Structures are given as structure tokens and as C-alpha cells.
Amino acid sequence: MEVEDFVTPRSASENPQRSTSLTSLRTANGGSLRNSFLYAKLREEPIKLSVRKLDGSFFDVEILKMATIADLKLAVEHVFSQMPDQGLGEISWPHVWGHFCLCYDAQKLVSDTDLVVKYGIRDGHQLHFVRHVSSIYNLTKTRSKRSVARKRPYLLKSTSSLKSTLKSEKNVEEINALGR
Template sequence: MPRIEPNIPDSCCISPRFRSNSFRRSLRYQRLPSRLLHLSVLKLDGSSFEVQVARKASVAKLREAVESVFCGMLMNREDVKISWPHVWSHFCLCYKHYKLIDEKSRIKRFGIRDGDLLHFVNRIA
């Protein structure tokens, strides 16, 4: 379908910028940043901490967020070193009855919503 352009005389007082297609392109909808999910993570010792991830985050991004927050909590303690590959090989995050093992899966696939509680479980149980 051919595009119909308005017929604006050259003597019109409208700036050429407003008549050009570049101005229309600059008015295109700009995607707003996605809101973050605020999740609680229950540790094996019964304590918990908060983590924030994008709504469309993968399980791998969720793990990175957990590592980041947990390491931030232990920042002042130099005597504690955590081997995250060792942790993830023995434990995994769990939501309801879903073990979050597949790193490529999106967390929204499991029905995880803002304010939900995740917990650590033995990877093989």
C-alpha cells in the first residue's frame, strides 16, 4: 500500500524537521525498563536474604544475582571463600516443587512472581 504524505507547501511556517520522516522516527515508542522482581531466598540455615532480577531473567541470571547478593553480605569477612561451582553442583534453587536446574529456562516459566520465596535444596534428592 503506497504511503500518503501530507501536502505541505514550502511557504508554510512549519519547520522542515517536522515534515521529515526522521522526526516521526524520533517519536517512536521507547521501551521502558522492565520492573525487577523482588524475591526472598531461604538458606539452609533458616535465614534468608532478598534478591532482585528482571522479570524475563533466566535461571543463570538468577544464580548470578544470588551470588552477587550473598558475596556482598560476606564482603567484610575475608576468611570466607565460596566456591560457587561447588555450591551449584550440590545444591539448586527451588520454587514450590520446581528445581531450577536448567540455566537457559526463564524464571517466568515456573510462575515465579514478585515477592515469592525460593529456597536451596539438595540437587540430587
């Protein structure tokens, strides 16, 4: 990280644009000097995690401490996209996340909206892949089978309805012949 990424506290005299708001804060606070410094929110330091693949090899990822599981997955995808091509070809991430998930301390990290800190994950911890069939992946797979079934041509009607259809077509032909 660059030094510019961090903002140091400044007094009101160093930042004339904000001096008016400081004055009003002091007045509202009974004139206390407690609010004499402005603090900008410091950027979070990234945490470094080690991930063990199914083949036993490791790779490292960096995420923010307050990252979600979805952010962690994106970081994993990014690491793989930066690796030199080792004959793996194109990785289908929906397929990967549909069959595998990351795991920490026997907890499957499957809820994309959960924060990683919810699971107690901190800098230097190790995660690993485990087999897991996602219900979302199964739902998508089921839907695609249904849509394929819908796209197939319908089977012929029963023989009795087929005969009645043919009779009505014959009647139409006879009526058309009379009209000529």
C-alpha cells in the same frame, strides 16, 4: 531506578530525526495518525524474591522479570559477595551449584537457560535451596578423576615383555661395545 531510565512517548515534531520515518510509516499506513507517537521500550521493573538458605535464614535478591535461571544464580552470588564476611571464607560457586539448587513450588530450578517466569515466579515469591547433585558437576568430577589416572605413571609391563626389553637393551650394549 532513575526517571531517565524511562522514556516517555514523543510526537514526531519533538524528535525531528525520526520525522522522516514517521512520514513514511503514515504513508505506508494510508496516512493514519495511529503511528504519530514513538514509543521506546520501557525498561523492565525488577522483581524482588526472597531466598531461604539451608540454615533457615533469608535474604532478598532482585532480578528482571524476564531473567533466566543463570541470571538468578548470578544475583544470588552477587548478594553473597556483598555480605560482610562471617567466617565463611571463599565460596566455591561451582561446588555450591553442583550440590544444591534453588527450588520454587516443588520445582527444581536447574536449567540455566529457562526463564524464571516459566516456573510462575513473580514479585514477592519465595525460593529455597535444596540438595541436588548436578549431572554437569558429576561429569566434571568424573573427567577430573580420569585425567588424574592418565597422569599417573604406567605400571611396569608384564615380566615376559620386561625380559625381552632387557634382552634387546643388552644386545644394543653388546653391539655398541663391538663398534668401539
